[in-house]
Amino acid sequence: xxxxxxxxxxxxxxxxxxxxxxxxxxxxxxxxxxxxxxxxxxxxxxxxxxxxxxxxxxxxxxxxxxxxxxxxxxxxxxxxxxxxxxxxxxxxxxxxxxxxxxxxxxxxxxxxxxxxxxxxxxxxxxxxxxxxxxxxxxxxxxxxxxxxxxxxxxxxxxxxxxxxxxxxxxxxxxxxxxxxxxxxxxxxxxxxxxxxxxxxxxxxxxxxxxxxxxxxxxxxxxxxxxxxxxxxxxxxxxxxxxxxxxxxxxxxxxxxxxxxxxxxxxxxxxxxxxxxxxxxxxxxxxxxxxxxxxxxxxxxx
Amino acid sequence: xxxxxxxxxxxxxxxxxxxxxxxxxxxxxxxxxxxxxxxxxxxxxxxxxxxxxxxxxxxxxxxxxxxxxxxxxxxxxxxxxxxxxxxxxxxxxxxxxxxxxxxxxxxxxxxxxxxxxxxxxxxxxxxxxxxxxxxxxxxxxxxxxxxxxxxxxxxxxxxxxxxxxxxxxxxxxxxxxxxxxxxxxxxxxxxxxxxxxxxxx
Numbered sequence: 001x002x003x004x005x006x007x008x009x010x011x012x013x014x015x016x017x018x019x020x021x022x023x024x025x026x027x028x029x030x031x032x033x034x035x036x037x038x039x040x041x042x043x044x045x046x047x048x049x050x051x052x053x054x055x056x057x058x059x060x061x062x063x064x065x066x067x068x069x070x071x072x073x074x075x076x077x078x079x080x081x082x083x084x085x086x087x088x089x090x091x092x093x094x095x096x097x098x099x100x101x102x103x104x105x106x107x108x109x110x111x112x113x114x115x116x117x118x119x120x121x122x123x124x125x126x127x128x129x130x131x132x133x134x135x136x137x138x139x140x141x142x143x144x145x146x147x148x149x150x151x152x153x154x155x156x157x158x159x160x161x162x163x164x165x166x167x168x169x170x171x172x173x174x175x176x177x178x179x180x181x182x183x184x185x186x187x188x189x190x191x192x193x194x195x196x197x198x199x200x201x202x203x204x205x206x207x208x209x210x211x212x213x214x215x216x217x218x219x220x221x222x223x224x225x226x227x228x229x230x231x232x233x234x235x236x237x238x239x240x241x242x243x244x245x246x247x248x249x250x251x252x253x254x255x256x257x258x259x260x261x262x263x264x265x266x267x268x269x270x271x272x273x274x275x276x277x278x279x280x281x282x283x284x285x286x287x288x289x290x291x292x293x294x295x296x297x298x299x300x301x
Numbered sequence: 302x303x304x305x306x307x308x309x310x311x312x313x314x315x316x317x318x319x320x321x322x323x324x325x326x327x328x329x330x331x332x333x334x335x336x337x338x339x340x341x342x343x344x345x346x347x348x349x350x351x352x353x354x355x356x357x358x359x360x361x362x363x364x365x366x367x368x369x370x371x372x373x374x375x376x377x378x379x380x381x382x383x384x385x386x387x388x389x390x391x392x393x394x395x396x397x398x399x400x401x402x403x404x405x406x407x408x409x410x411x412x413x414x415x416x417x418x419x420x421x422x423x424x425x426x427x428x429x430x431x432x433x434x435x436x437x438x439x440x441x442x443x444x445x446x447x448x449x450x451x452x453x454x455x456x457x458x459x460x461x462x463x464x465x466x467x468x469x470x471x472x473x474x475x476x477x478x479x480x481x482x483x484x485x486x487x488x489x490x491x492x493x494x495x496x497x498x499x500x501x502x
Contacts, residue, residue, distance in 0.1 A: 019436055022348070023381070023438060024349075025312070026312040027353060044356075082352050101416065106439070263312070263361070
């Protein structure tokens, strides 16, 4: 990457990786598949864009193996917008991650939306200068990802459905498990760590702080302004919206509305204003109608 | 009575600034609307994404009241906040609006993308010894400043690869700004400097 004024400071530290996610808080990260969509997202006030070839709803519909996007497409989006750009690598595919880092992407999503490349190991994220966000359905999974170097967590939900129920379930589970840890006495944390299948030190840190040591966004099925505001009221630091915007009737209006509702998440009048006249929401699919082997949230371990 | 200091809560690391201020014995108010700007004694504009902050400030009709207020009370901006207080921006979107007030040109993402984000110790005379451990994340730089602007800190020529001093903290009357993020460290001296400005305003 061209840098006009690189300094002799230290790069790639935990603090700059986690701090980058802090700067995204209160924001909406939108999936985009081309430059035109990236510009719509930026104009609407998205905090970052996720550059990918197919949104989750299309991956679901078309099937087949879903992989990292074409570097040219990622480059074009980096050139087109001034907000941060994220891109997805397959779970465990450390070479896709190396490629994406070399493009100058600001954050890598090691994502269950793509087809996993390794059914045992995730990427060793400490080995990278670029920070990673990973999905989680519960606290143990979140802490295992943080232990591997993730600098940001998103609850998974069920991507590409427009059905918010799993997103709700996952953020409630993670927040609930954090509250439970906070109420435990010190000698109970050993067993808690065993049960969560998470490192003891991280479990103690969460118990003491009453929060994850990294930013927690939520994702997977958010399709309306009210969905986004509900995630914020449930304690998310921000939201990812994948198929919900560009699979809807009027993406420009909906993108703006979801951003406004995320900003004013605790103000029902503003959410109502944002919800008016948006046209059709994405048609969606009930998570309960998806056969278990096709549920993306089950990927990752 | 403790002064009320607002933190602009459109987006960004609002909570971290609030936490720093609370430790300095001031009352903190998160500000999302023009009404919430009433009767505050100072305002912090947090780190975040300046493009987004600017777009949302336009959509929520905040620039008018903010520009009026900046002539009346002290304001402090970190990172994106520095860009918001700059009179001009280079390498931003052509239509990016700012609150302005600081006679500087801020260069966005001056050090590169996220992989170039870094930490470094800085000598800052205004807050005394020891050196201040500063965290820069996709940070801007003060590319040019008028003579009315006081330079509080710079990465010295010897440590910058450009071979020139890089200005990263400034003050002009009631306004101050840093390229770096004191709010994500535990060293409160920058916030204390700002709270002192508010108390003596």
